[in-house]
């Protein structure tokens with residue numbers, strides 16, 4: 001079993017929920033990213049999603065596009081990010097998953113990329129622009145290297161595709177909550193709830209919710225339905241707005257606030273009931 005699978009399945013089996021923050025590697029530089037990773041791990045992150053900055057991040061919103069621009073301007077490369085992960089794993093065993101666009105894998109060579117990522121200690125790849133139907137080559141290279149190629153689901157995923165995606169998923173499934181607009185939720189979008197119920201019929205792999213989760217209230221609601229909560233833009237924005245050492249304080253306190261909100265969600269049984277005072 002892969003380190004990521006181990007950790008997330010233990011968390012799920014214990015009735016807890018996992019917090020997965022995202023950072024753009026190299027924003028503002030790789031040494032700050034390394035210290036931020038330690039801060040996230042020490043303040044409640046169960047897994048860290050690390051983005052390799054890319055010049056054409058088509059799936060990224062404005063906050064992450066700016067973060068990628070800053071990281072590229074700082075000279076961040078794939079080699080630099082893999083070296084960072086290797087250094088981080090010399091003293092911290094928090095699983096790291098790489099958010100990487102397919103062209104960055106393809107241009108290095110699929111086997112070589114997977115081998116080097118695994119050697120650096122990466123547990124999984126999240127490749128936003130590689131559809132499940134085109135993932136066979138990456139799946140086998142990743143598996144051969146001991147990596148997992150993470151699957152995506154959306155509320156719009158058809159039943160036929162959903163079954164195939166779920167049955168081939170490992171590690172976690174990235175369930176994007178794209179329906180509706182981001183911003184404070186009083187309850188989880190019914191379309192996302194339905195997606196989680198549909199997926200749970202075909203797999204016991206942890207279901208991670210991401211996209212637009214930007215404060216403890218939303219994280220708590222997401223944790224009542226999903227197994228893992230992914231937060232990126234809100235964290236990246238807070239860090240970008242802080243200067244110098246304040247970046248670590250801001251990141252640490254935001255992660256702690258998300259973690260305690262998620263733990264609150266666990267404590268009342270994870271049901272989503274409008275009559276329940278804790279659900280709000």
Ligand SMILES: O=P(O)(O)OC[C@@H](O)[C@@H](O)c1c[nH]c2ccccc12
Pocket residue numbers: 022049051059060064099128210211212213230231232233234
């Ligand atoms: O930023 P948000 O809304 O919190 O969503 C997580 C997202 O940042 C992270 O998982 C991610 C960064 N880049 C991506 C590209 C596609 C899908 C997901 C991502």
